[in-house]
Amino acid sequence: MATSLAQVNTDQPDAHEFQPLLDRARQGDLQALGQLLQWYANYLTILATSQLDRRIRRRVSPSDVVQEVLLAAHRDFGDFRGNSQPELLMWIRRILINTLHRSFETHVKAGKRDIRREVSIDAITQSVDHSAGQLLTLIQDRVAPPSARMSAEEDALVLANQLGRLRPAYRDVIVYRVVQGLSFDEIGEAMGKSTTAVRMLWLRALDAFKVQGSVPNVD
Numbered sequence: 001m002a003t004s005l006a007q008v009n010t011d012q013p014d015a016h017e018f019q020p021l022l023d024r025a026r027q028g029d030l031q032a033l034g035q036l037l038q039w040y041a042n043y044l045t046i047l048a049t050s051q052l053d054r055r056i057r058r059r060v061s062p063s064d065v066v067q068e069v070l071l072a073a074h075r076d077f078g079d080f081r082g083n084s085q086p087e088l089l090m091w092i093r094r095i096l097i098n099t100l101h102r103s104f105e106t107h108v109k110a111g112k113r114d115i116r117r118e119v120s121i122d123a124i125t126q127s128v129d130h131s132a133g134q135l136l137t138l139i140q141d142r143v144a145p146p147s148a149r150m151s152a153e154e155d156a157l158v159l160a161n162q163l164g165r166l167r168p169a170y171r172d173v174i175v176y177r178v179v180q181g182l183s184f185d186e187i188g189e190a191m192g193k194s195t196t197a198v199r200m201l202w203l204r205a206l207d208a209f210k211v212q213g214s215v216p217n218v219d
Contacts, residue, residue, distance in 0.1 A: 018085050025077065037073050040092050042164035043157050044069055047093070049172075050131040050179045051100055051124070059107045069096050085154050093128065100124050134179045135159060162209070170205035177202060 024032035048062040048069075072095050080091050101121050135156045163171045169191070176187045188198045 019083075022083070022088075033074060033077060036088075037070050037077075037092070039161075040089060040157065041066055041070065043089070043160035044092065044096055046135065046160050046163060046175055046179060047096060047128055047131050048100070049175055050134075051127060056104070056107050060103050065096070065099055065103060069099050072099065085157070089154075089157060093132070097121065097125050097128050100128070131179050132156060134181065166205065166208055169201060170208050173198065173201050173205050174209065 018036075021032045021036045025036050044066045045062050048065040052060065052062055052065070069092065073092050076095075080088065082088055082091060098121075101124050104124070136159075163174060166174070172191060173187060176182045176190060177184075182190065184195050184198045184202070187193075187202075188195045191198065193201070
């Protein structure tokens with residue numbers, strides 16, 4: 001059975017709300033810090049899901065990884081020196097990379113040299129960066145004047161939260177297809193469905209996502 005993306009009920013980050021929350025979090029307001037970090041849960045879940053293949057998911061789930069990342073971010077928040085949403089997102093993504101690295105070292109057999117190379121910190125960084133870039137392909141058809149556009153990182157965060165509001169199967173098929181780049185046959189194997197069923201699910205997922213204003217630019 002495939003692991004579904006964990007659904008997290010979070011509001012989209014508001015630029016006007018971010019700075020007051022950041023200031024309160026730095027003053028020791030734990031509730032503000034929790035709200036601030038929770039904004040990134042869907043984004044982290046999508047990236048974690050894109051990195052955990054079938055050999056690892058039986059031992060650790062994306063939600064396990066995200067929980068560990070958020071706990072670490074909460075614990076080490078005093079180390080964050082940035083002042084913007086993109087800076088905080090990049091800082092949290094670095095924690096995700098480190099968490100994935102530890103998970104791979106723990107759960108992958110060290111005796112397999114080819115797998116050991118795959119779990120180097122550099123390889124994980126490149127893989128996560130690639131998945132984050134693929135997530136941005138979901139906004140290629142979005143039209144907005146440059147002055148109204150957010151940074152690429154903030155756009156990706158908004159899209160992750162849009163995906164988080166879809167049905168789990170819809171979210172999964174979009175992430176498998178767009179972020180991981182799997183074929184319909186491979187998605188069917190991951191989800192325990194026939195290729196025909198996956199293609200139909202993909203079309204329904206596109207329709208559902210279209211309602212939110214963005215359509216994945218994938219055939």
